Amino acid sequence: MANARYPTVPKGATGVLVLADGTVIFGRGFGASGEAVGELCFHTAMTGYQEIMTDPSFAGQIITFTFPHIGNVGTNPEDVEADTPWALGCVVREDVTAPSSFRNVEPFDQWLKAHGRIGLAGVDTRALTRRIRMAGAPDAVIAHDPEGKFDLKALHEKAKAWPGLEGMDLAVEVTGEQRDWTGGPWRLGFGYEPTETDEPSADDRPHVVAIDYGAKDNIFRNLVKAGAKVSVLPATATYEQIMALKPAGVFLSNGPGDPAATGEYAVPVIRRLIDDDMPIFGICLGHQLLGLAAGARTSKMHQGHRGANHPVKRLEDGVVEITSMNHGFAIDADSLPANVVQTHVSLFDGSNCGIAFTDKPVFGVQYHPEASPGPQDSFYLFKRFVEGLK
Numbered sequence: 001m002a003n004a005r006y007p008t009v010p011k012g013a014t015g016v017l018v019l020a021d022g023t024v025i026f027g028r029g030f031g032a033s034g035e036a037v038g039e040l041c042f043h044t045a046m047t048g049y050q051e052i053m054t055d056p057s058f059a060g061q062i063i064t065f066t067f068p069h070i071g072n073v074g075t076n077p078e079d080v081e082a083d084t085p086w087a088l089g090c091v092v093r094e095d096v097t098a099p100s101s102f103r104n105v106e107p108f109d110q111w112l113k114a115h116g117r118i119g120l121a122g123v124d125t126r127a128l129t130r131r132i133r134m135a136g137a138p139d140a141v142i143a144h145d146p147e148g149k150f151d152l153k154a155l156h157e158k159a160k161a162w163p164g165l166e167g168m169d170l171a172v173e174v175t176g177e178q179r180d181w182t183g184g185p186w187r188l189g190f191g192y193e194p195t196e197t198d199e200p201s202a203d204d205r206p207h208v209v210a211i212d213y214g215a216k217d218n219i220f221r222n223l224v225k226a227g228a229k230v231s232v233l234p235a236t237a238t239y240e241q242i243m244a245l246k247p248a249g250v251f252l253s254n255g256p257g258d259p260a261a262t263g264e265y266a267v268p269v270i271r272r273l274i275d276d277d278m279p280i281f282g283i284c285l286g287h288q289l290l291g292l293a294a295g296a297r298t299s300k301m302h303q304g305h306r307g308a309n310h311p312v313k314r315l316e317d318g319v320v321e322i323t324s325m326n327h328g329f330a331i332d333a334d335s336l337p338a339n340v341v342q343t344h345v346s347l348f349d350g351s352n353c354g355i356a357f358t359d360k361p362v363f364g365v366q367y368h369p370e371a372s373p374g375p376q377d378s379f380y381l382f383k384r385f386v387e388g389l390k
């Protein structure tokens, strides 16, 4: 595959990242062999790589971890936000070391391999992150071949040909089946077993119908903890399917892709719910869909926000919440109609982080009050929503 434009594969390189602009970054592959194409982003959380990799909002994305030691506590079947990792792969600084945790069940590289996801180690992730910050999140191919054989031209073509996240509806690809949710937040020795207060028999609990656009399980666990009975419907659920479950309130989940694309089928349903005065709470993609349903615009951010310590200002009282974030699109606050107020803003760049209708029981936040990983400052939002349904 000799081609003067592309570098020769250095000795020992078994993995590579090829960006759409032709940049080639070699490293050591781990996890599954093969290749995957998507948007390359960076995530600044120091812990929680398993939760991050399994967050369905990362479908279509390759994650650069800025924290150098990833994989060092292995994996277990509990610290997951979905049944499988949805991120296409990850790029890390250091080689993955032997797992050191009493909760480890399977080393990180084996877990990635078992789920067909690619890892790339030995990369200068600091330089890569600076590049993403300056030039924006590029489309890229991540590839792993234990023999170190790469057709760099073909990989470059593939990165260039990928259409990009803008305009892409990925919620349909990651959404689950209709189901009743049981289980609250994780506790040592009990796992996700419900506590006495969230017993399924406590049937005076308000019924929340959650639309799964690619939900993180910890959202449902937190709704249960806040006192709700939770049923889950797929992303494409119709107004009639939602109403047939007689919800006291509707929850709109996080999810991958461009909210404007998912909004094509989701927004008409959400508009009817808003017109009915249905109490609604949206998180991340669900928040963006609420904004679109209100008539506002969303747009792609330069690099997005992905981390576990993003400061957000709550405008009603000036309190700063430290939050978990993962988004690459945002509501344009200046496009909000008169009956919708901005309730939270990012202290990093002033971008919109929360909205509420002034005349309806409807609100949303751009960040992740369910943490996993991240701080739990914002749990009050689940409480506020569920208490409001009683």
Ligand SMILES: NC(=O)CC[C@H](N)C(=O)O
Binding pocket: 057, 253, 254, 255, 256, 257, 258, 259, 283, 284, 285, 286, 326, 327, 328, 329, 330
């Ligand atoms: N976590 C999410 O729900 C992400 C929402 C949307 N896909 C974005 O990137 O902005």
